[in-house]
Amino acid sequence: MKLSSEEIEILKIIEEDHKLSVETIASMVLSSEEKVKAAIEKLEQEKIIISYPTLIDWSKVEGQENIIAMIDVKVTPKRGVGFDEVAERIYRFPEVTSLYLMSGAYDLSITVEGKTMTQIATFVSEKLSTIDNVISTTTHFMLKKYKHDGVIFGGGDEKDKRMVVSP
């Protein structure tokens, strides 16, 4: 879909901080509140803006830490639907937080989150591996999240090292 440069600008602003008010966004793009509001509604309807999630570092919250695994999956594509059918079967499981079709040594890359290692192991052995068309799986457990969606976890937020006034 072809968007105007103003719409693209609005998207970039929201992508960085969706909490800015419509009034502020309007002033940033030199437009009116009504126009910005209409543009955002259109972008939502078109599913270009899909949702407004918040990035939370759960590892900092006691009792809320999740075990995350990335699983490489080889599958046999099916005539007529390719990988879509098997992908759909997999992404419907709530423990699957992301799923991509990849080029290279395997076909699907899956991110799975669970409370315990056993929970993930059970998902792999009982759900994932048993799906028709799944040939093999390789599970990698995530040890530490350094950066996610362009955001650096822990640290990152570097202090302003500039002098308070300079010419």
Added chain:
Amino acid sequence: MKQDYAHYLSKTAKELQPSGIRKFFDLAASMKDVISLGVGEPDFITPWNIREAAILSLEQGETAYTANPGLLELRQEITNYLGTRFGVEYDPKNQIIVTIGASQAIDLAFRAILNQGDEVLIVEPAFVSYAPLVSIAGGTPVALSTSPENGFKLTPEQLENAITEKTKAILLCFPNNPTGTSLNKEELTEIARIVEKHDLIVVSDEIYAELTYDEVFTSFSALEGMYDRTILINGFSKGFAMTGWRLGLLAAPAPFVEVMLKIFQYTTMCAPTMLQHGAIEALRNSFHDVETMKRSYRRRRNFVVQTLNKIGLDCHIPGGAFYVFPSIKATGLTSEQFAEELLMQERVAVVPGHVFGESGEGYVRCSYATSMAQLQEALKRMQRFLESKGVYGENTVEILK
């Protein structure tokens, strides 16, 4: 025994005025929880690939001197850059010097061209170093005040009227620090006509070239007939967020460069080697970062200008750099009073306009090179301050284009 040092010191040095910004810096630095809109540098950290290239060069032991004008590889990148970006052709072998910041390039230019008593026109409000650098080089700085009525743009009539038989050169800086004003090609061409008529040299400080928002930036050297009389100054500080690297550059006709290089050899030898390696990476692979930063500044500029107007401070929309220069005349305060009281009362630091020249009186410089959250908070505080001075914005007014 207490010595009288005054008689040891040079007359020129003693007569230099201390920068007006200094006093204000001391005051602001002594306070806590200050939101500073007084910073003349990007809020971005240098892109990682540039930093990494400098680190790598250290690891590889690149610690010796380079050629005086800089690594040939870097000068080649610079000439490619000036050629593709601004359409000006220079020879990397004898027309480029990599300097310690654009400031040194300006210093070299004045030392190379000025004789005792030569006058240099400086378009004011102006960066605080220009006039002192002219004086240090033996010249006489002459202020050429611009006015807010035409957005602090220099007009050809003004220039024509300011020229005397002693006028040797003019220093131009567009986009400008502190006003953010930028001149387009037509406007510059009119200036160029006067420059040619009076046989002036132009020292063109184009350090904010990359941060031009609404129109295409035109290098003064690219204008017809101007190449031969322009000393083009640029650098990495603003566009690439590399202020602390102190890397500038100058490009000029070979006879100018030859003399400037002579001075540079004796004073500096060369710019730091590892940093030059970083600069090569900047010119090769960082323009997407420059573009991202530019977009971000532009949004913030729009927000700040509109909000300042809303809260009751008249402010023109500047075409470049990361400064806005609102009038504070509605408060009845001087620039200095405004800046001091705002700092004491609301802990927001802005730079009083008079430090950039007399024509800056009645204005303050606000840098928007700080986060949106900080800007929002700073403007809220400024609004409160203005209301305490009896200045109320017109909330209902439609300032939008």
